[in-house]
Amino acid sequence: MKSLQTLFALLCFSLAATAQAAVLVTVAGKSATAEIAIAGVEAELILNFSDVDQLQAGNLGISAQLVSVTDPALLARLPDASLASIPAALPLMVTVEPPSGTGFALRDTVRVELHTHALPYTAGSHFRLFKAPLGGQFVDITDEVAPGSVRTRGTTGGFSQFLVLVDLRSTSSVIGSKFDALQARAAAAPSALRGDLLQQLADARSAADSGQHAAAIAALDAFRAQVSSEAGLGLGNEWTPSQRSGNLAGELLAGASSLVYSIGYRRDYGD
Known part of the structure; x- marks a missing residue:
């Protein structure tokens, strides 16, 4: 069936x-x-x-x-x-x-x-x-x-x-590397979206760096909501075996989800 x-x-x-x-x-x-x-x-x-x-x-x-x-x-x-x-x-x-x-x-x-x-x-x-x-x-x-x-x-x-x-790396170093990777991906977004996405990530990073975990997660949630709304429209969202770089929306969503996990882990268990 x-x-x-x-x-x-x-x-x-x-x-x-x-x-x-x-x-x-x-x-x-x-x-x-x-x-x-x-x-x-x-x-x-x-x-x-x-x-x-x-x-x-x-x-x-x-x-x-x-x-x-x-x-x-x-x-x-x-x-x-x-x-x-x-x-x-x-x-x-x-x-x-x-x-x-x-x-x-x-x-x-x-x-x-x-x-x-x-x-x-x-x-x-x-x-x-x-x-x-x-x-x-x-x-x-x-x-x-x-x-x-x-x-x-x-x-x-x-x-x-x-x-x-x-x-066993420090959670802060993991968070930093995940922000670096996600910001690099967001920089590849179309110009009409790039500024907003990078600003949301900058806000999230600033909050995370200062230990404001709830604010950092809220900024990443807003980032994910915007990416989801643009998936398949302003942002490519399809991966195939012959076109492996076409799913920018999926990689942005995935990177943000993993960042939220690491920020929550540091909040709950320390560095």
Whole structure:
């Protein structure tokens, strides 16, 4: 049925010539769930789309692999390998690479959840969800960490690789880097919107820097409301495998959501 599809894809690949990763993908409505098992490590990737075309298991290109927690090439992709580390109980990198030519497209955002029983949850946890382009630098996209055992959640406007990290950087430094990235993205907005968006971010940053958490979050909420109202109009809001830079609205919304999380975390748990 087109209105409710449940499709399965079983993908296997070699890891160190021995371990096999099984990825079982089910799709229903605007959501997809990938059950992952490899060498005793189990996790679940859940994707909830705002709007999507051709959401089918084979169109998502989901794979997974175990990684070495001491791999120099991988550590070089982390923000600070002395403070952000791969948990030994979950050395798992998940890749989502939708193939071209399928008609797959997402609009606005996709909520990504990586759920595992391999990690213990505690309030104020330092587990974070990171995302990177293939071979690129990983950045924190977390907007929620919830129990069960650990559910790291984040929002993004596109794909491709995801890791759960233990992030011991100061929350203030994380907030600063997220503001830098978000302001750089907002600077790419059309001139008719750029000034307002940058001013809202400047107001939010000023409030955050002075410890006015509620005011900072309110300014970011206003920023998100304006971006949402312009998505698909003044701001491009579609990601496809062949047009990966077309979803500026989704990336702005995702960046603001992750900033709100970090500001709230500092308010509740300190730096």
